[in-house]
Amino acid sequence: xxxxxxxxxxxxxxxxxxxxxxxxxxxxxxxxxxxxxxxxxxxxxxxxxxxxxxxxxxxxxxxxxxxxxxxxxxxxxxxxxxxxxxxxxxxxxxxxxxxxxxxxxxxxxxxxxxxxxxxxxxxxxxxxxxxxxxxxxxxxxxxxxxxxxxxxxxxxxxxxxxxxxxxxxxxxxxxxxxxxxxxxxxxxxxxxxxxxxxxxxxxxxxxxxxxxx
Amino acid sequence: xxxxxxxxxxxxxxxxxxxxxxxxxxxxxxxxxxxxxxxxxxxxxxxxxxxxxxxxxxxxxxxxxxxxxxxxxxxxxxxxxxxxxxxxxxxxxxxxxxxxxxxxxxxxxxxxxxxxxxxxxxxxxxxxxxxxxxxxxxxxxxxxxxxxxxxxxxxxxxxxxxxxxxxxxxxxxxxx
Numbered sequence: 500x501x502x503x504x505x506x507x508x509x510x511x512x513x514x515x516x517x518x519x520x521x522x523x524x525x526x527x528x529x530x531x532x533x534x535x536x537x538x539x540x541x542x543x544x545x546x547x548x549x550x551x552x553x554x555x556x557x558x559x560x561x562x563x564x565x566x567x568x569x570x571x572x573x574x575x576x577x578x579x580x581x582x583x584x585x586x587x588x589x590x591x592x593x594x595x596x597x598x599x600x601x602x603x604x605x606x607x608x609x610x611x612x613x614x615x616x617x618x619x620x621x622x623x624x625x626x627x628x629x630x631x632x633x634x635x636x637x638x639x640x641x642x643x644x645x646x647x648x649x650x651x652x653x654x655x656x657x658x659x660x661x662x663x664x665x666x667x668x669x670x671x672x673x674x675x676x677x678x679x680x681x682x683x684x685x686x687x688x689x690x691x692x693x694x695x696x697x698x699x700x701x702x703x704x705x706x707x708x709x710x711x712x
Numbered sequence: 713x714x715x716x717x718x719x720x721x722x723x724x725x726x727x728x729x730x731x732x733x734x735x736x737x738x739x740x741x742x743x744x745x746x747x748x749x750x751x752x753x754x755x756x757x758x759x760x761x762x763x764x765x766x767x768x769x770x771x772x773x774x775x776x777x778x779x780x781x782x783x784x785x786x787x788x789x790x791x792x793x794x795x796x797x798x799x800x801x802x803x804x805x806x807x808x809x810x811x812x813x814x815x816x817x818x819x820x821x822x823x824x825x826x827x828x829x830x831x832x833x834x835x836x837x838x839x840x841x842x843x844x845x846x847x848x849x850x851x852x853x854x855x856x857x858x859x860x861x862x863x864x865x866x867x868x869x870x871x872x873x874x875x876x877x878x879x880x881x882x883x884x885x886x887x888x
Contacts, residue, residue, distance in 0.1 A: 504801030508792060512785030519744060520780045527748045527776050625826055625839050642753075643828055646746050667826075676752050 531678045533599045534688055594661070597690055599678075601663070603702040606692045609663040610634065610704070619656045621681075623666040623673035624696065626710075634665070634699060635707045642673055645680040653684065661688040668695025725864025728854050729793050729803070735851065736806055737790030743783035751779035756827040757816050785809070793858070796867020803859035807852055814848040821845070 594612070597605045612618035613636050620637040622629050629639040638652040656662065662681060666673040678689045692699065700706055743750045754760060755775050764771035786809070789802040820827060820840045827840055863869040 501800045501804060504798045505804045508789055508798065508801055508805050509785055512788035513781050514784075515788055516777075516780035516784030519784065520747075523747070527751055527772075527779070529772055625828065627839065628826065641828060642749055646742070646749060672752065672756070676749070679748070 528679060531599060531675045531682065531689070531691070534690075537595055597661075599689060599691060600693045601690045602693060603698050603704065605690065606634075606663055606665070606699060607702075607704065609661055609690060610636075612661065613663070618661045618663060620712075621662060621664045621674075621677060622696070623664055623677040624671075628667065628696075630708065630710055632700065632706045632708050633696065633712075634663075635705050636712050637665075638712055639710075640677055642676040642680065645677070649684060653681070656686075658685050658687070661690060662686055663690050663692060665692035665695050665699065668693070668697045671695060722861070722864045725799075725858055725861055726796075726866050727864075729796065729799055729858050729863055729867070732803065732806060732851070732854055732858065733790045733793035735790075736786040737794070740783035740786030740790060743779070743786070747776070747779040747783075750783070751775045753828060754778055756825075757820055758823075758825070759816055759819065782809070793863070796863035796869050796871075799858055799863030799867060799869050800860070803855045807855040807859050810848050810852045810855065814845050814852070817841075817845050817848065 592604055592608055594608060597608070601609070609618045610620065613620050620634050622633045622637040622639050623641055624633075624639070625641060626639060629637075633639070638656075640650055640652060644650045662678075664674040664678050664681075666677075674691045674695070678691060681689060694701075752775075755771070760774055760778070761771045764774060785805060789805050792798050792802040793806075817840050821842065825840070858864070
């Protein structure tokens with residue numbers, strides 16, 4: 500009798516679930532859509548210099564010792580015969596070239612923009628990993644931070660500026676989930692660092708530790 | 713004539729039942745507040761995807777339905793426990809779910825994964841670890857007596873059972 504009643508409770512629970520899903524209109528979106536195309540004249544401000552290769556000349560702002568920066572992995576291309584705008588020349592990466600998913604080069608560009616207050620950075624990893632090391636100026640926002648309300652840190656971010664989001668790289672999808680949440684709030688220019696924090700660190704990017712951006 | 717015994721009428725059972733009800737109704741409502749988040753939390757356990765691969769189906773529809781069914785069952789069992797109806801059955805369902813969640817967490821820990829639980833939000837710590845396994849074991853310990861002995865005081869089960877006991881007593885009195 501107990502087992503039968505347990506079965507009935509499960510069926511009723513599933514029925515409640517079906518009913519709620521029918522009423523809940525929002526679909527579960529598993530992939531983050533590409534950013535809308537940049538409108539002419541609305542390219543976010545870029546720094547005066549466009550750093551792509553930094554062979555160990557910059558001092559890291561964090562507590563970790565400086566490491567030899569690995570040169571950016573931009574494929575060598577023959578000089579463009581057409582106008583420069585059509586074929587980007589290595590070392591001449593611009594914001595307009597960046598799509599939803601970016602490599603370390605694109606992340607470094609956005610990082611430089613963030614230094615000028617023209618971009619935001621979000622670390623979607625768990626708090627322990629964030630504390631052990633993160634990109635300077637990155638806010639720690641995990642997917643569950645968006646459960647009940649818009650996090651305070653997001654309210655301080657400008658929706659018009661690009662946002663670089665990263666997590667642990669590889670199969671980690673937290674950066675996409677946080678990106679989805681930001682997209683729902685109204686952020687348009689989102690960029691996911693494909694290789695995550697490990698890729699950034701391996702490329703010699705700046706790292707800080709602690710709870711604060 | 714055999715007397716119908718009333719259900720075990722312990723205040724301890726009532727307390728355990730209400731604690732369990734509160735926990736799971738709360739957890740179920742929180743999960744339903746953001747099914748997307750819960751679906752991705754389930755996905756990160758990396759248990760459904762391999763199963764789906766073996767079966768040759770897509771994991772996303774399974775994840776989506778689990779993201780609704782699990783909290784639905786939690787809420788229904790929570791409500792059943794609040795009113796003390798079918799307490800043993802409700803506690804059995806929740807005990808089974810807790811055991812399954814604990815097994816999933818141990819699997820995550822064994823694989824060295826660092827993921828958020830998605831169980832109760834950030835109120836009890838987000839990351840899956842031994843503390844979350846212990847928490848589940850504690851909840852199982854709370855559910856066990858209710859599953860075995862029933863709803864206790866202040867419950868519909870006790871009310872129904874006591875009325876049956878009273879009815880049998882009257883029948884016996886009339887017979888003698």
